[in-house]
Amino acid sequence: MSTSATSSVASPVAQQQRVAVLGGGPGGYEAALVAAQLGADVTVVERDGLGGSTVLTDVVPSKTLIATAELMATVGGATELGVRFPGGPTSDTEPAGAVSVDLGRVHQRVKSLAFAQSTDIRARLEKEGVKVLNGSGRLDGPQALVVTDGEDAGARVEADVVLLSTGSRPRTLPDAQPDGERILTWKQVYDVEELPEHLVVVGSGVTGAEFASAYDALGAHVTLVSSRDRVLPGEDADAAEVLEEVFRRRGMNVVSRSRAESVVRHGDSVVVTLSDGRTVEGSHCLVAVGSVPNTQDIGLQEAGVWTSESGHVDVDKVSRTSARGVYAAGDCTGVFPLASVAAMQGRIAMWHALGDTVAPLKLRSVASTVFTSPEIATVGWTQAQIDSGEAQGEIVKLPLSTNARAKMLGIHDGFVKLFCRTGSGTVIGGVVVAPRASELIFPVTLAVEKRLNVDDVAHAFSVYPSLSGSLAEAARQLHVMAD
Structure with missing residues (x-):
């Protein structure tokens, strides 16, 4: 052809x-x-x-917004690398404030x-x-x-x-109808000119998590309402745990096991009523409950x-x-x-x-990414499927905290996880939680698509220092286990 x-x-x-x-x-x-x-x-x-x-209203706009948020997050961690900004904090104990976002220009x-x-x-x-x-x-x-x-x-x-x-x-809730001003779907957020003072995100799936992460990095106070016991219930459990930990550490209010029953606007504020009777008040609400x-x-x-x-x-x-x-x-x-x-x-x-x-x-060879900070990228069989016996596999997970390049970049959160078929050592899947995980997952995708053995991955040269070096190290460790 x-x-x-x-x-x-x-x-x-x-x-x-x-x-x-x-x-x-x-x-x-x-x-x-x-x-x-x-x-x-x-x-x-x-x-x-x-x-x-x-x-027009989904992937390209949201990832463009996230690119700005990612830069804000990077700048926010610059003091650890010794970078100072005019008018900004002069010590690690002082609050940040040298960098702000013009949301109107971002949306433009x-x-x-x-x-x-x-x-x-x-x-x-x-x-x-x-x-x-x-x-x-x-x-x-x-x-x-x-x-x-x-x-x-x-x-x-x-x-x-x-x-x-x-x-x-976007799917909407009967008692949470969007008005395009204070109660929003992900198609409507780009018409908001000012950064929300307090954004309540209803829904902790991929869309909800991405927007919660982005607006948190942009400087808004964010409350994430999840009907499940953790964010990203459909993703790798270890990855979701890392992300929720990061969210909470950055000051995001994560409300778990709480289903939103209604969202009502009162002037310049919104009130989200949960199924247990509690309420959350914010300046805006983003409803992200599927499509x-x-x-x-x-x-x-x-x-x-x-x-x-x-x-x-x-x-x-x-x-x-x-x-x-x-x-x-x-x-x-x-x-x-x-x-x-x-x-x-x-x-x-x-x-x-x-x-x-x-x-x-x-x-099975489709790679997907959740564009949060850090990103979560996956391909192939999952750990849940291996744990349940649906797939026969071995697993190695390496934290990025031990990776030399990660230390240089000030990366503290994340890991690489590689799965191979028991006995044969064929790569059957993987997870990467890291900045630019969407790029780092590609070699794993190639390995899954072409049915490479962990030895094929382990014997390929990786740059030192590099984040991708952890993928090669995981493959080397799986060689021992595959034998």
Whole structure:
């Protein structure tokens, strides 16, 4: 299979195919690019802007905000490295205060970058000959899309292949309805001009933890309300424990085992009422309690597309739905709510639909990151699965506190954890908790994807001093255990 962007050779079958894509997020626009490369006539219908919520209101904006927060956190620890700022503290016992954030400018930059990324995606699609229609759309049977509103309302797109990539939206609580000013979803935070004095974050999953970490670093007082016994209940338990420890040490108020029943605004404040009757008062509240797929009223049932009880589109490992010729990708499928997975689902769908070489989606080698401070990155099998006997594996965990580079950088929290198959020593997973864990997880992902042995990892040279050196050390220790 040729995947070169400069290839001009298209499949003779694909040249005659018409592809319609509903939704211009990562799953949609990546599918469109693959289909165009294979010679199809491609039309994308998008309501809000190319890139979808990933680019406009979710991943790109939140990670841009987090980048500023990360810099603030780094500056906050600079005194330990001997750095002093004009007007700042002159000793470790004095309060910080030399650096502050202009949230209005931060959000202006967030929106500017999101718009620029969306514009770049549109330009790339147009360069490849993809037609873009602006507006909402719905299926009209399994082989057509109709634009129901917006600039191109009334347009009808006949297709041999349809891809649904409609994404998701923030879930809200019946008694915690967002107003866009004091009670917010993660799509609305970028309209707040002043740093919240006291932000109450409801929900301690990935989104809640990321925003709690970011606003804490930016200087807001943060209360994180978790309905579970710890933050990040779906992540590695050791990693979650480190993060919660860091949160509490930095002054964040973490309220565990407490479900929010309601959020009510009173002028310039909000009151969050918990299920046990306690209340938390703050200046703003961010509701981060999951998401809902955008699959309502888009003609799924009429077209024969099955959905789960949660409303997610049922797909197989090559992104096919129950309706012939209809595929789906991204958050609307509920497979794995990551932009990288959505993009791969979209590509796989087009490779399969248009007769190119394709391999089914493999979730076991998908790396994911929680962009808190420190970051948490994981790939492959988990320790919980090994502990339960679902997977047979050996585990080595090394704290970063003993790593020479970590000491130089003033890093006190975090670890690397590597898992290998019992007996064979094949790397089956890992966890990294550290600054830039999203980068450090890549060699582990390669090892999992290519089924490398711990000896393969151990025998590769690592830079000294480096944080990645701890991965090599973990592999060396697993060699002994694997024997």
